[in-house]
Amino acid sequence: MSSAAVVPLLLLCAAAAPASSAARIFPSKDAAAFALSQQDGSGSVHDLLPGYGLPPGLLPASVKDYSMDSNGQFTVRLAAPCYIQFTELVYYDRTIKGKISYGSITDLSGIQVKKLFAWLPVTGMVAVDDGSSIEFQVGFLSEKLPTSMFAEIPSCRKKASSSCHGAGAAVSTLETA
Template sequence: MANSASLVAFITVALFLSLAPTPIRSDEVHDLLPTYGLPAGLLPDAVKSHSLSDDGTFEVQLTSNCYVHFPTNLVYFSSTIKGKLSYGQISDLSGIQAKKLFVWVTVTGIVAHPDQNNVEFQVGFLSESLPASEFQSIPPCKSSVSCRGASAILSQANLVSES
């Protein structure tokens, strides 16, 4: 009887372990993006977990909200990013904003154009294409962004003389 109780306990534990969610390496999502024709550096390094369903719907959890300085843009990532992934594109995207001049705009889609070596970022019906090379390496997340005053921006552009 003791052997059958041990066997039942072993099977129960094995079944429980097989049903328990397995830890997801944070870099798995960066490995996944290129298999869908997208650059690995579209998401920052602070990925905590992610899920992808059979229909392409995904959710990425970051350790916290963060900012990334790409060469041509400042981008804000919410701690939760959602969308629908298909080959070469992400649609129904939420959780990413880019700063354009003095306004934050919500990025609603991303399309890779490997033949043109660029990535198109959609903001509603508007879009901007950027070189794919900007998104090859995984960028670091920053918890805050330094805000320079107007005088610092103008002096950098040599529009105000420094006193």
């Protein structure tokens, strides 16, 4: 699995404020700033995504921690690499990085999507159609999926396997952990 994982993933950008501060800051659509306290438990990365106009289910439930600097560069760490079946099988590496701004994640790495027989890195995510869809960018290709698919935070599996069924068609299945 390459470290550039593709998939509707939404990168969770956590804002790691300077060591002397316990607040995380994220921009709203109108560029106003809001602060969430790390100490009150309201600052999970899944809670931050809607503040950026993105659904919370872009990242799996297994987020261990995250950090984000003032320019939107973020790192999300999972407990372990894992797989989620959306419309396609998606792989999340242990570390996901990117840059978040309102309605988009760019320079994404750590998420891959399986298309036919190849794993392709997801390089960006953009809210489109007034936020009703998320466009996942895979190099010069893209695919739009309804935002509602990512309303719930998904649990993921530790393993994925491929098996052949029928006339040689490869089918990806998830194995329970």
